[in-house]
Amino acid sequence: MTGIFSYLVFFACVVLIFGVLALGLNLQWGFTGLFNAGIVGFYAIGAYTHAILTAAPQPQYLGNLGLPWIVGILAAMAATALAAWVIALLTIRLRGDYLAIATFGIAVSIQLVALNWEALTGGSQGLSRIPKPLSGVFDTPLAFNLWFLFLLAVIVGGIYVALERILRAPWGRVLRAIREDETAAVALGKSARRFRLEAFVLGSMLMGLAGALYVSFIGFVSPFDFLPIVTFQVWAMLIAGGSGNNRGALIGALVVWGIWSASGIAVTKVVPPSHAAQGAAVQVILIGLLLILVLLYRPRGLAGEAAVVSRHAAD
């Protein structure tokens, strides 16, 4: 049984990393109504910042400073927060779907910088030998993955508690007030723009953290980790799980990544290798259909409870 257990531990680590992304998105969308379609861009900034600071030095790269893991993590969050602040200043005035396209384009541009600026990011070859925290101590895959799962659980738990606290605190209440009825909130002297900015930056910071965690888990980063499909996956997770709901974000991460993974496994059981290509196309169709079904029959997501914020506020 250790095989399944080992795989599940690994699977759980990936789910938790996606969970951090979903929690960040939930703060931006579920609680603030910001349609961020550039998730993968912030994920990339966090990931590359961490990689550039912690990877072993190599002569042809500008970065690769070999700094400790925690420095990489904190720097990743700082760098992403800074980038998010600049981006938010430029785009916060835009209405819903325009914001989506703008953030999408920014994410595409960030990925292209990662791809083309070889001296800093390793270009299309990526950066390798990114140190995994305490891998010297936990030297078998199972031991390391268990330790990392524990680390992730602590981090995600901490974020969850912190988010729930913030959202019930005055700051969070103003945020909800702005979402429910912006005119009233503004009339009471609250700057909607400032709160939105803060929520956007905070949410993006979480996405950058997820990126740093991802590269220190896998040990390798390349521009191909940051294609738009990731943005789509995180959105699917939030929608399926229930936006406006932190628990929903985490459940969504588990369910959507579970579907993605299990459909691949199921295809190998049902379809012989000679038809693997068609089987794979069917897998993609299945994922699409499942998403549509969840939307049609559980439009408030699987977490199913009343959303904390009214849905109409988004329009």
Added chain:
Amino acid sequence: MRGWIRIAVALASGLLVCAEAAAQAACPVKIGGVLPLTGSMAPITKKIAQAAELAIDHVNQGGGIKGCPVQFILRDDQGQPTVGVDAAKYLVEVERVPAFTGTISSGVTGPIISSVTAPSKVVQITCCSTASPFTLDGRSAGYFFRTIPTSKTQAYATASETTKRGLKKTAVIYVNTDFGTDMLRFYKAALTKLGGEIVIEVPYNDNQASYRAEVSKALAAKPESMLLIGFPKDAVTIVREWLSLGGPRTIALNNSMRTMDFVNGVGAKFVEDFFGMDNAQVAGPQVDAFNKAFEEKFKADSKGPGVHTQYDALMVMALAMNIAKDLTGPSIKDAVRLVHAPNGTPVGTGPGEFKKALELIKAGKPIKYFGATGPIEFDANGDVTGPALVWKVKDGQIVTDRTITIEEMQALFRRIEN
């Protein structure tokens, strides 16, 4: 909702338990595969997957592995690193594959090596991932092999052929991935050493509707020839637009273009002045046997990127697993190089030859595998070197113009690197 969750968990557990229970039994022996069956690479992966299937068929017909039939479990990485890593981890942990093949894009191969292959000590042989750092910087702890030479071989050979034909003022249009940049880097180094001249380098991002901008930029540098590094689908668009805009017809191509998809896409009558490189499938009975078997089974031409190397990757794996004293990672790893022992009896492709190899292995005698790509001899890093060939199109058929032998390649390497 609770009900749905219960059902889902039950189903998932069922799937996993079945898989693992089956994995505990000694037979069949499972071999894993991770390939981009969907996504932008899908058009070329189809034939590669077929080559894999052919190899497994031949292995089973020839006697299997340690007396057991082989079951091939192929998963799609969808071109996304996280999906590929998840698939590889599943194959290694749940299906307990002693070895696996994969994948194509180095963006996916890289994370698999660093998070699955090296830590879990499982042998991985790729048909197609050419990024040189994977074998050269020690990250794979010796568990990663490839049956395709790195881009260095092809790039050096192309540079040599370019100067040999007296081509000047070359514009390079290359796909903006690790493969393209790797090839470009080696090509540039070689060409400078050999006395050629690159007038402009234009990268292109794949999957675009039109490449007129890139082509126009290259043409503005007034080149007399072009080197195109990329893959067939976009290459067809680029070459057609190049020719339409009046670009010179002397075009050098990399190995991926050596397929009728490319030739027919551009149009056979327009490609007469092109030439391309490939890692040589040394002509010989083993190669012919493979081509024939492929064409018989799939009613399609066996030419295409990765087809021969994928077949060899799996044959090498199966032979190594038979030679190895048990099916653990370290044993298989050590056995891989014994597939081509210096004093071994030559064995080739096909079920008959595989059976012969098994008999030799059983009798404790060394073998020397000659595959669909010629002699498969891994160097200390897990790479193969090989001869190269120059191909062109004549009367609508892809023919070999000349071969560059291993000795000539080695001489070329020395000339460029000293």
Added chain:
Amino acid sequence: MIGQALADGVLTGAIIALGAIGVSFTLQIMRFANFAHSELLTWGAYLALVFVGFAGPGTPTGPLSFGWQLIAAALFAAVLTGVVAWIVDSLVFRNLRRRGAHPLTMVFAAFGAALVMRNVVVLFWGHDSHFYTRELQIGVELLPGVRMLPDQIFILGLTLVVVVSLHLFLTYSRTGMAMRAMAENPQLAQVCGIEVDAVMRWTWILSGALAALAGVFAGLTPQLHPEIGFNLLLALFAAAILGGTGSLAGAVIGGLVVGLAENLSVLFISAGYKTAMPFLVLLAVLLVRPQGLFGEKQ
């Protein structure tokens, strides 16, 4: 060099413009970002391929690489794709709209529909490329240093005809005026007695038809494959938004701007950044005019 880039940009822009018109109107009239729109381009291209499969592309007429049969195929595909667009709406989107579904839900439904539509094409035709005609044209030099293919000039001309016809339709026909009214102010339009359902139906049919034409033109220059629509998706949205949704002129100008931005950018920076250009231009426009060039201020 600049001349060629301008010519290339206008040509790319024309195809994007045709596709963007549908996106623009669905965005404005139905407040719905239809990410399955690009698959209408793909379906249009492949439906025309079916017709060509029976009738052939026709012997090359004049300097063109095809005969009247391809035009017939394009019209056939346009009509069918318009119907397909309406059917997809009836099956998937209309239900969600009736239930008052959140715009985000609609976006996701569109993604799901796009995945299905694209992979149906893959199931039938596979991933390999197909061609309408095997001819390879050599460009004619219109001006010193500026070459275009006769096919491309024809496409430009046809696009112009289509756009002008559409403009006349929107300005002078009842349905057209109803569409414009709904685009400008849906609530007011309803109050004035405009049949919302009919307008929506026409919007879908027109979107589908225009997308099909864009798909055929893209497939002609030079090949068809299942991702042909998907590869243009973001350019279509960028064009529709920067031009200002709900405006025909906006979609057309938007398309041209996107095409020109891509082609002119490589003159100054590495072509590795080309695919980001539509967005950077979009961002620049939105910074100055958040409603797009020809859009209505909210």
